[in-house]
Amino acid sequence: MKKIKTARNLEQYRQEIIKKDSKYKKIITVCGGTGCHAYGCQLVKQRFQKELQRNKLLNRVRLKFTGCHGFCERGPIVTIRPENIFYQRVQENDVPEIIKETISKGRVVKRLLYEDSITKEKIVHMEEIPFYKFQKRLVLGQNGLLEPDKIQDYIAVGGYSALVKALKLSSEKIIEIIKNSGLRGRGGAGFPTGRKWEFCREAEGEIKYVICNCDEGDPGAYMDRSLLEGNPHSVIEGMIIGAFAIGAKEGYIYVRHEYPLACRNAQIAINQARQLGLLGKDILGSEFDFDIKIGKGGGAFVCGESTALIASLEGRVGEPRDKQHLHTTESGLWGKPTNINNVETWANVPLIINKGPEWFYRIGTEKSKGTKIFSLVGKVKNTGLVEVPMGMTLREIIFDIGGGTSDGKEFKAVQTGGPSGGCLPAESLDLSVDYEQLSAAGSMMGSGGMIVMDETTCMVDVAKYFLNFLKEESCGKCLPCREGIKRMLEIVTDITEGRGAEDSLALLEELATVVADTSLCGLGKTAPNPVLSTLRYFRNEYENHVRNRKCPAEVCAPLLRYVILADCCKGCGLCMKACPYNAISGRPKEVYTINQDICTKCGSCRSVCKFSAIVIG
Amino acid sequence: MYTRQVERILANYKDNRTALISILQDIQAEFNYLPAEVLKLVAQKLNLKLIDVYSISNFYKSLRLSPQGKHIITICTGTACHVRGTLKVLDEIQSQLGIAPGDTTQDKKFTFNTVNCLGACAIGPVIVVDGKYYGHTNPMKARQILSNLKRKIKQ
Numbered sequence: 001m002k003k004i005k006t007a008r009n010l011e012q013y014r015q016e017i018i019k020k021d022s023k024y025k026k027i028i029t030v031c032g033g034t035g036c037h038a039y040g041c042q043l044v045k046q047r048f049q050k051e052l053q054r055n056k057l058l059n060r061v062r063l064k065f066t067g068c069h070g071f072c073e074r075g076p077i078v079t080i081r082p083e084n085i086f087y088q089r090v091q092e093n094d095v096p097e098i099i100k101e102t103i104s105k106g107r108v109v110k111r112l113l114y115e116d117s118i119t120k121e122k123i124v125h126m127e128e129i130p131f132y133k134f135q136k137r138l139v140l141g142q143n144g145l146l147e148p149d150k151i152q153d154y155i156a157v158g159g160y161s162a163l164v165k166a167l168k169l170s171s172e173k174i175i176e177i178i179k180n181s182g183l184r185g186r187g188g189a190g191f192p193t194g195r196k197w198e199f200c201r202e203a204e205g206e207i208k209y210v211i212c213n214c215d216e217g218d219p220g221a222y223m224d225r226s227l228l229e230g231n232p233h234s235v236i237e238g239m240i241i242g243a244f245a246i247g248a249k250e251g252y253i254y255v256r257h258e259y260p261l262a263c264r265n266a267q268i269a270i271n272q273a274r275q276l277g278l279l280g281k282d283i284l285g286s287e288f289d290f291d292i293k294i295g296k297g298g299g300a301f302v303c304g305e306s307t308a309l310i311a312s313l314e315g316r317v318g319e320p321r322d323k324q325h326l327h328t329t330e331s332g333l334w335g336k337p338t339n340i341n342n343v344e345t346w347a348n349v350p351l352i353i354n355k356g357p358e359w360f361y362r363i364g365t366e367k368s369k370g371t372k373i374f375s376l377v378g379k380v381k382n383t384g385l386v387e388v389p390m391g392m393t394l395r396e397i398i399f400d401i402g403g404g405t406s407d408g409k410e411f412k413a414v415q416t417g418g419p420s421g422g423c424l425p426a427e428s429l430d431l432s433v434d435y436e437q438l439s440a441a442g443s444m445m446g447s448g449g450m451i452v453m454d455e456t457t458c459m460v461d462v463a464k465y466f467l468n469f470l471k472e473e474s475c476g477k478c479l480p481c482r483e484g485i486k487r488m489l490e491i492v493t494d495i496t497e498g499r500g501a502e503d504s505l506a507l508l509e510e511l512a513t514v515v516a517d518t519s520l521c522g523l524g525k526t527a528p529n530p531v532l533s534t535l536r537y538f539r540n541e542y543e544n545h546v547r548n549r550k551c552p553a554e555v556c557a558p559l560l561r562y563v564i565l566a567d568c569c570k571g572c573g574l575c576m577k578a579c580p581y582n583a584i585s586g587r588p589k590e591v592y593t594i595n596q597d598i599c600t601k602c603g604s605c606r607s608v609c610k611f612s613a614i615v616i617g
Numbered sequence: 618m619y620t621r622q623v624e625r626i627l628a629n630y631k632d633n634r635t636a637l638i639s640i641l642q643d644i645q646a647e648f649n650y651l652p653a654e655v656l657k658l659v660a661q662k663l664n665l666k667l668i669d670v671y672s673i674s675n676f677y678k679s680l681r682l683s684p685q686g687k688h689i690i691t692i693c694t695g696t697a698c699h700v701r702g703t704l705k706v707l708d709e710i711q712s713q714l715g716i717a718p719g720d721t722t723q724d725k726k727f728t729f730n731t732v733n734c735l736g737a738c739a740i741g742p743v744i745v746v747d748g749k750y751y752g753h754t755n756p757m758k759a760r761q762i763l764s765n766l767k768r769k770i771k772q
Binding site: 379 | 757
């Protein structure tokens with residue numbers, strides 16, 4: 001690759017790539033996201049490669065192994081462009097038929113199409129599938145169009161044109177554009193991005209840093225991973241623009257070590273951008289120097305907090321410090337002014353520069369602009385990554401896009417904001433999703449996890465789950481968080497194991513308030529949210545556990561007792577075979593019994609009984 | 618016995634102590650875990666106190682102070698997997714292997730780990746056995762997966 005020295009050269013290079021690509025009459029994309037990987041998309045891709053070669057189609061058909069397409073429930077996903085035909089659950093053996101029918105004859109393979117769950121109609125095109133139809137995929141949309149390890153693909157779709165534009169502007173002008181767009185941090189807290197940039201720019205000091213936070217620790221959230229894996233250049237382009245505006249010469253991408261593919265793709269992207277001269281000295285002849293390094297996290301949730309992240313980058317234990325009096329924009333990495341933004345925030349920057357702040361400002365609600373990516377997971381039919389304009393209601397996201405709960409069970413709650421967020425009940429479904437509304441309801445936007453729960457989810461158990469998570473992840477520096485979470489967990493555990501007392505709930509509330517008020521960093525301050533929000537909306541469930549020693553959702557094992565109904569049992573013996581602990585005994589054609597001393601309440605027996613003879617007594 | 622390899626890794630980072638986490642990750646990749654002697658060696662070479670190196674090794678989950686078994690079984694305990702019944706699967710694996718999460722069997726054959734989230738929420742509850750993903754698991758499926766693995770080892 002030759003270095004690109006001017007904006008004109010970049011444009012020429014873009015035209016060259018487009019011209020070269022025009023020989024391809026068709027493009028096959030195979031989704032290489034995490035979900036599809038687990039389904040075996042690697043084999044599908046290899047088979048396509050082999051079959052295209054065998055049929056001598058490689059110079060007419062381009063095979064792209066892309067980032068996440070979002071609809072993980074239906075993976076492995078294959079699309080055929082330019083028609084945008086959407087094939088789902090594609091297996092290796094389906095490949096020859098796709099080549100023979102769709103690629104060679106232009107015919108659709110019906111059995112691989114998505115079937116609408118209500119109308120039973122087969123849907124051919126991606127954009128007509130309800131899961132995609134209601135989304136606005138501004139940031140995530142390019143994922144399906146490009147191979148993340150080919151910078152040419154990104155340049156072909158207009159990549160780095162925002163950088164060209166930005167380099168012609170003054171720093172003040174760029175910051176003004178970002179401020180006017182109304183962009184707010186996508187990592188959780190929602191601080192106005194333009195203002196943060198301005199603080200950092202105005203901070204005193206010659207050396208400044210920009211950091212991309214990809215320490216995505218929220219369990220159930222994988223938006224940032226998919227973005228950095230699937231479209232790393234959009235993040236890098238955003239960072240270069242930000243660094244130019246702020247006056248930083250060095251940047252870091254901080255990635256969780258659990259995301260090896262994101263590390264790899266980001267490193268490849270950085271190397272390619274360097275080779276082309278888009279990173280390094282005198283970028284596009286602007287006399288602006290900037291380069292990016294990757295810092296790998298060590299697997300600690302607290303390192304998503306900005307000061308802990310900085311400690312980790314400096315090679316220290318990831319403990320946060322008080323930042324109320326000294327912001328990272330004044331004193332961050334190695335004591336220098338540092339601007340940290342989340343992956344999704346950075347990826348929005350090139351879009352805003354290209355399309356203008358007014359365009360961005362028009363999308364969303366009064367105070368929350370643009371789109372937000374959510375990972376819609378849990379007990380929902382269409383699991384995956386969805387990008388929607390701010391202000392869409394939870395109902396639209398969960399039911400119109402997500403297709404409602406899986407197995408047709410009754411919706412109970414949706415959890416947003418990860419361990420810092422809260423659980424919202426069915427009455428909140430018409431809430432429009434923006435920073436303020438979610439906070440007012442006792443949850444928060446967070447980085448974008450959205451976990452759907454149905455009638456079989458116990459809300460006390462969910463609170464226990466998050467407390468247990470936070471107990472493990474609390475760094476231990478400040479007492480309220482270290483001890484408070486532990487004590488809250490003890491109380492909630494007692495409740496789920498039948499030892500709850502009448503005053504447990506009041507004590508829990510009091511403790512939660514103290515932890516929220518007195519903890520040092522965001523982890524501790526928000527740690528009580530899962531408890532407080534479940535107490536607020538699902539208090540009767542707690543009371544049922546405490547007073548009646550019952551778990552209505554049938555989750556808390558110590559409160560359950562599996563019994564076999566003599567009237568219904570046909571003596572088939574399936575339950576006995578299914579029990580992993582040999583807790584069931586009996587003879588064929590007679591009524592079987594469960595030994596309560598051995599039973600672990602795993603439910604295996606009930607799931608196999610054909611006569612509904614096993615119930616919770 | 619570790620000196621040569623450790624020196625080579627340190628040289629990659631130009632003896633830069635701020636890269637300590639990456640250095641320890643690289644060393645771990647070489648030795649499977651972080652032996653006590655190696656921690657002492659790193660502290661000495663980088664002119665750090667042993668407690669500084671130890672506290673890092675102890676704080677970050679990706680760093681291990683004891684060796685892993687030959688086969689690694691990981692279960693995702695993310696929220697999406699949790700609401701779909703991970704705990705029951707975890708209990709089953711625990712009783713099958715006879716070890717708690719984070720431990721290795723005495724014969725050093727199996728290590729059982731939990732992970733906060735794998736980002737494969739669509740197919741939860743997820744188990745990963747030696748890098749291979751198993752989705753939509755339940756206690757019975759887990760038992761099968763483990764007995765298949767044990768049978769394969771015997772062969």
